[in-house]
Amino acid sequence: MNWATYFAVSAAVVIVGLALGVTLPLVSFRLEAWDYGPFAIGVMAGMPAIGVLLGARLTGHLAGWFGTPQTLRLCLLASAVSVGLLTVMPSYALWLVLRLLIGVSLTVVFVLGESWINQLVEDRLRGRLVALYGTGFALSQLCGPLLLTLLGTESDRGFWFSAGLLVAGSLLLLGRTGAPKVNAQSAAGHGVVLFCRASPAIAWAVVLFAAFEAMVLTLLPVYLLREGFAQQLALLMVSVVVVGDAALQLPIGWLADRVPRQSLFRCCGVVLLLSSLSIAPLLHTPLIWPLLLLFGASAGGLYTLSLILVGQRYRDDALVRANAHIALLWGAGCLLGPLSTGAASQWVSGHALPMLMAFGAAGFVWLAFRRGAFSQRLATGA
Numbered sequence: 001m002n003w004a005t006y007f008a009v010s011a012a013v014v015i016v017g018l019a020l021g022v023t024l025p026l027v028s029f030r031l032e033a034w035d036y037g038p039f040a041i042g043v044m045a046g047m048p049a050i051g052v053l054l055g056a057r058l059t060g061h062l063a064g065w066f067g068t069p070q071t072l073r074l075c076l077l078a079s080a081v082s083v084g085l086l087t088v089m090p091s092y093a094l095w096l097v098l099r100l101l102i103g104v105s106l107t108v109v110f111v112l113g114e115s116w117i118n119q120l121v122e123d124r125l126r127g128r129l130v131a132l133y134g135t136g137f138a139l140s141q142l143c144g145p146l147l148l149t150l151l152g153t154e155s156d157r158g159f160w161f162s163a164g165l166l167v168a169g170s171l172l173l174l175g176r177t178g179a180p181k182v183n184a185q186s187a188a189g190h191g192v193v194l195f196c197r198a199s200p201a202i203a204w205a206v207v208l209f210a211a212f213e214a215m216v217l218t219l220l221p222v223y224l225l226r227e228g229f230a231q232q233l234a235l236l237m238v239s240v241v242v243v244g245d246a247a248l249q250l251p252i253g254w255l256a257d258r259v260p261r262q263s264l265f266r267c268c269g270v271v272l273l274l275s276s277l278s279i280a281p282l283l284h285t286p287l288i289w290p291l292l293l294l295f296g297a298s299a300g301g302l303y304t305l306s307l308i309l310v311g312q313r314y315r316d317d318a319l320v321r322a323n324a325h326i327a328l329l330w331g332a333g334c335l336l337g338p339l340s341t342g343a344a345s346q347w348v349s350g351h352a353l354p355m356l357m358a359f360g361a362a363g364f365v366w367l368a369f370r371r372g373a374f375s376q377r378l379a380t381g382a
Contacts (some may be wrong), residue, residue: 001120001121001122002120002126002177002178003118004163005116005176005177005178005243006120006121006129006170007178008044008055008173008176009113009117009120009172009173009174010113010117010132010133010136011136011169011172012072012076012111012113012169012170012173013110013114013133013137013169014017014111014133014136014137014140014167014257015116015140015165015168015169015172016076016079016106016110016166016169017041017136017137017138017140017141018140018141018143018144018147018162018190019083019142019144019162019163019165019166020106020141020144021140021141021143021144021145021148022145022147022148022151022158022162023083023086023144023158023159023162024144025144025145025148025153025245026148026158026159027044027086027095027099028044029153030153031044031092033068033245033280034090034092036092039093044092044096044099045097045165047099047100047103048100048102048103048106049099049227049331049334049335050100050103050331051099051102051104051105051107051331052103052107052196052327052328052334053099053328053329053331053332054100054107054323055103055104055106055107055108055111055326055327056107056327056331057324058108058110058329059071059107059108059111059112059320059323059324059327060182060183060317060320060324061357062074062075062108063108063180063182063320064133064182064183065111067179068112068116068180068181068182068316068320069116069173069176071108071112072108072109072113072116072170072173073173073174073315074170075105075106075108075109076105076109076166076167076169076170077106077166077167077170077174077350078101078105078163079101079102079106079109079166080162080163080166080170081100081163082098082101082102082105083102083159083162083163083166084133084159084160084163085098086098086159087156087160087343088160092265097260099268103107106325107331109121110207110323110327111320111324111326111366112180112320112323113324114133114161114307114323115180115319115320115323116178116179116180116288117130117133117311118130118307118311118319119178119179119180119308119311119315119316119319120178120265122311125257126252126256126257126308126311126312127254127255127256127257127261127308128250128253128254128256128257129253130253130304130307130311131249131250131252131253131254131304131308132212132250132253133257134249134251134253134300134304135246137280138242138245138246138249138300139246141325142242142246147161158192166366167207172363175257180317180319181315181316181317181318182316182317182320182356183306183317184245189249192201192325192329192378193243196325197321197328199309199310200335200367200370201265201273201364201367201368201369201370202306202309202310202324204349204360204363204367205265205269205302205303205306205364206303206306206326206329206333207329207330207332207333207336207360208299208301208302208305208333208357208360208361208364209299209303209333210270210329210330210331210332210333210334211334211357211360212299212357213334214333214334215353216238216241216242216296218240218242219353220237220353221234221235221238222238223258224238226256227283227284228284237289240289240292240293240297241293241296242296243293243295243296244292244293244294244295244296244300245297245300246296246300247297248293248296248297248300248301249297249300249301249304252264252268252297252300252301252304252305253304254310256305256308261305261308261309261312262309262368264301264305264363265302265305265309265368266305266316266368268298268299268301268302268305268371269298269302269361269364269365269368270365271297271298271362271365272293272295272298272299272302272357272361273358273361273362273365274359275291275295275298276295276354276355276357277288277354277358277359278291279291279292279295279351279354280351280354280355299357300365303314306326307326307336310322310326323347
């Protein structure tokens with residue numbers, strides 16, 4: 001195994017997480033300073049999700065035409081240029097376009113970067129090394145807002161720093177080998193329905209985790225405030241969920257190399273179901289703190305194990321195609337999760353967030369224990 005390439009590719013993708021952690025809140029702060037309302041800021045925040053859907057469709061074509069390493073470098077550089085242009089084009093309409101382009105290019109980076117990592121690692125180490133990458137990415141997103149407090153929100157230093165990070169990420173990939181070989185036609189990103197039929201448990205796990213991540217960052221603080229918690233305490237509780245997601249992925253990855261991975265996958269779903277059901281009754285008790293850790297860890301484990309299970313089965317074209325489908329499902333989860341939870345919270349129940357997570361986890365458990373829940377091959381009709 002080429003350890004230098006593994007760490008270089010992992011670092012390049014983790015750098016993207018740090019850059020996003022700096023630029024996402026900075027864009028919102030800048031728009032608020034320009035007196036834009038919550039709806040306009042929300043529209044801007046949703047542009048990268050649309051970019052995810054477009055980028056997943058383009059990944060296979062680009063990697064087939066230019067090769068995986070070159071495509072990754074070009075997309076990192078394109079993202080750096082787009083972030084830099086945010087500083088010299090202070091126009092809401094232009095920022096919408098730039099944010100869309102950033103979403104497209106960084107989706108290509110995620111799909112190809114995660115495919116490259118999975119192609120490189122030996123199966124006996126796959127659980128630990130995929131989890132190590134996932135932990136690094138989660139921590140980089142956590143560090144982004146902290147770094148922004150040092151850089152400040154009044155100047156453009158955050159934008160330029162992020163652009164520099166993305167350029168550095170592209171340089172890390174120079175001369176690296178072992179990337180998936182992609183045919184532009186067979187890995188074009190079509191056939192997501194066939195993928196869902198072939199691996200329904202994996203597909204639903206990705207949608208569920210994407211919805212979870214979007215809801216935790218946007219709606220969980222609101223839910224806690226409405227339940228009577230002070231703002232600082234609510235933010236601390238959200239942080240505990242995120243820490244559970246980040247810190248416990250390495251133990252889950254270690255277990256994935258020692259116990260049957262499908263059984264561990266099912267266990268994460270059961271823990272997510274039980275923890276989701278327990279949030280409302282235990283919310284105002286001391287037990288809520290370890291429960292929030294388990295809530296975050298089990299949800300994060302679903303995504304980590306999805307990548308592990310995909311990586312152990314597919315190579316080259318099929319691996320890139322599977323990760324492109326995962327990106328499409330991720331984008332769908334990011335869009336549908338907050339919308340459905342927000343509507344249910346307003347018109348059905350104040351505890352809609354944990355209840356909908358429990359409903360989604362129950363669906364996963366049902367799928368995961370069905371016969372044929374885990375396909376051994378990717379449908380070739382893509």
